[in-house]
Amino acid sequence: MTDPLVDIRDLSLWYEKFKALDNISTSFSSGRCVVICGPSGSGKSSLLRCINRLEEFQEGDVLFEGQSLRECPNIAALRSNIGMVFQHFELYPHMSILDNITLAPRHAKGKSKADAEALAHTLLERVDIADQAKKYPAELSGGQQQRAAIARALALEPKLMLFDEPTSALDPEMIVEVLRVMRDLAKDGMTMLVVTHEMVFAREVSDEIIFMDDGKIVERKETDDFFSNPHSKRAQDFLDRILMKI
């Protein structure tokens, strides 16, 4: 295993004239769960999307296992090693849950139908919706849909999982079931980058916290350290607000 797994070097991203990411350099090691937090518009999701090049950044580079994304000849093959979970699930509504999960293993990774389905059933078991395989996404609750989406990402047998505000579109009682799945993943040693506002999850599960503002990384600390004594004023203010300290 190459370490660091992800190496970000002088990364900048613009949307038209707006600079969303401002010269970011950082890296992520295998087996760690890192939470990225910060106010909305601070560039958290943009940073996440640069790591599998869903955003085409203009400056700098991202290295995944030492492979430059900028010079990557086959970006699809690289992406098939990185699972991504979206805020609004983005399951394919015209396919059953099983087909949602087996699509990429079969067509991007070249698995046989039988192998892909066996894997899918194992994963559905793991996210606790084994009985929903034949159903369509619209027949599932939000929490179940997001767990199915996690299973779809895990079906890539990824080396890295990216979570882009995975619980922001969910009702409170469904958030717990999704966070539980994510916690178990982290415990099993999955490398995870999680953009979230769930500070309880961050505190209990993550190894490190990155705090972003204005397209920059303001702070990066071990989780315990971040919560006990964040240095920057902005991180302090953000924490006070989100933990509802009045």
Added chain:
Amino acid sequence: MDWSVIINNLPFLMKGLWMSVKLATLVVIFAFPLACLIAVGRISTRRWVRYPSAIFVNAMRSNPLILIVFWFFFLVPLITGKPVGDFASVMIGFVVFFSAYFTEIIRSGIQSVGRNQIQAGLSTGLTYFQTMRMIILPQALRNMMPALITECVIVFQGTTIAYVVGLREFLNSTFLITEVTLRPAELYTFAAFVYFVVCFAGSSLARQLEKRQVRT
């Protein structure tokens, strides 16, 4: 009114109708996949793909069908160096013209699915083309079915233009019979009735699909 003129000439008229149906069907069969490709080009992020697609669509939509048909009728023999026949040249003209309209329907259908579904597909390592074919187009097709069927009805009505190059489609056949029998009232009433039945059936189907879509 003497309706026997229709019975007496029915084989000739039906041959014309068959020509119209055949022409419309073939046009849709060829124009649709072509339009899928152009529509994907139309929403591409690459300028050298997007601009030519846009120019093509706008050029076709800003010209009357009859002109496009004439143009291909005279152009195709120039390119191939030999006459290709009425049917082939009309076919090409129609396919090119209607593919522009189908392109716009497909484009709005694709855009109704949303960028996030594309990103979801790409994020799992599928190529852009695979994502389009397996994730976006099936959903887009369902969304745009009513508009597509309506456009097919317009194609069928459009086949009447083929008379300008002498192709014996349904309306032209009717016209030829009136020349001989001098019974335009009966014959054109019959023709109008046939067009109505075919086109109304099509637009009713479109309406049904639209209703079903609202429910799901």
